[in-house]
Amino acid sequence: MTSTRPPGSAAVREPAVDGRRAAVRDGLGVGVAVGVSGLAFGAAAITAGLSVTQTAVLSLLAFTGASQFALVGVIGGGGGLAAGTLGAVLLGGRNALYGLRLASALDVRGWRRLLTAQVVIDETTAVATAQQGRAAMRAGFYSAAVTLYAMWNLTTLLGAVGAARLGDPETLGLDVIGPAVFLALLWPRLTSARAPDGARGQVGVAAAAMAIAVAATPVLPPGVPVMLAAVTALPALLSRKADR
Amino acid sequence: MNVWIAVVATGLGCYALKLGGLVIPQRVLEDARVRRFTDLVPVALLSALIAVQALADGRTLEFDGARLAGLGAAVAALLLRAPFLVVLVVAAGVAAGLRLL
Numbered sequence: 001m002t003s004t005r006p007p008g009s010a011a012v013r014e015p016a017v018d019g020r021r022a023a024v025r026d027g028l029g030v031g032v033a034v035g036v037s038g039l040a041f042g043a044a045a046i047t048a049g050l051s052v053t054q055t056a057v058l059s060l061l062a063f064t065g066a067s068q069f070a071l072v073g074v075i076g077g078g079g080g081l082a083a084g085t086l087g088a089v090l091l092g093g094r095n096a097l098y099g100l101r102l103a104s105a106l107d108v109r110g111w112r113r114l115l116t117a118q119v120v121i122d123e124t125t126a127v128a129t130a131q132q133g134r135a136a137m138r139a140g141f142y143s144a145a146v147t148l149y150a151m152w153n154l155t156t157l158l159g160a161v162g163a164a165r166l167g168d169p170e171t172l173g174l175d176v177i178g179p180a181v182f183l184a185l186l187w188p189r190l191t192s193a194r195a196p197d198g199a200r201g202q203v204g205v206a207a208a209a210m211a212i213a214v215a216a217t218p219v220l221p222p223g224v225p226v227m228l229a230a231v232t233a234l235p236a237l238l239s240r241k242a243d244r
Numbered sequence: 245m246n247v248w249i250a251v252v253a254t255g256l257g258c259y260a261l262k263l264g265g266l267v268i269p270q271r272v273l274e275d276a277r278v279r280r281f282t283d284l285v286p287v288a289l290l291s292a293l294i295a296v297q298a299l300a301d302g303r304t305l306e307f308d309g310a311r312l313a314g315l316g317a318a319v320a321a322l323l324l325r326a327p328f329l330v331v332l333v334v335a336a337g338v339a340a341g342l343r344l345l
Binding site (some may be wrong): 033034036037040049050054057058060061062063064066067068069070071073075077078079081082084085087088089090091092093094095096097098099100101102103104106108113114116117118120121170171172173174175176177178179180181182183184185186187189190201202205206207208209210211212213214217218219220221222225226228229230231232233234236237239 | 246247248249250251252253254255256257258259261262263264265266267268270272273277278280281282283284285286287288289290291292293294295296297298299300301302303304305310311314315318319322327328329331332335336337338339340341343344
């Protein structure tokens, strides 16, 4: 979900047709490559104790990898479902920001907007924003969206059914998949200086959040420490005047 | 709370946020503080999730050597710019391999 390759270079030549074709190629590539990781989610959800049906429904409805992994992580840790749900939804908050960014380019209304909303996620935004011009953005966005939605739900089901038939998930190392997914999602933010604070501010927040969550684990119900760690982002909101 | 309720509530909540982004007036993003906050919240949540899932079992902290080694391998793979799926396979493979010994 993070290693979305940079877009094809064909967009430079003829903006109208070639740009759109290159965008569709990007969309299909990202959709297939990232969609396969639904296998990992399906397996993780079964490991956490969800049924195959619950796993499949979660992928169909939520369709945002990090939130899904977060929820099943808390459930697997024997944690409070309310806190787990809240954490998962909060984590989905970044999709609202993507929507804000894409709204004018996609320019959808009515039932189209209701459908489009479901596929505004990390990968589709990455593909769309990598294109030049509105037609190419839309082509990239929707080709990634359709491919990824189909792949993610199919592979979720395969992963869940497969894991349900394997014995102890720990012998296969499946318990490491959850944290490894989060690490891979977080990595580019910690190593690139693209963020408003640069990478250093992000690393500081990450370290503080880890410390708070670990310190709170023995004293609070599972799921709550992760929510509590969100306070480490508050100083950004409280600072009276923003640097930039 | 039933697992089904959590599954449906997460689905609806995540959808509401996605739709919200498409509907909200663009002006909100003009405030740099809001932008920074919304940028940092996922960082905080993802970091906390990594720490808790690596070190905690319910409310007890535990050091599972194989799991931590798996995560270490994931870091190494990320440093080598391995693709997403390779990172996951390496992490699970190292943990599974160590448990086999």
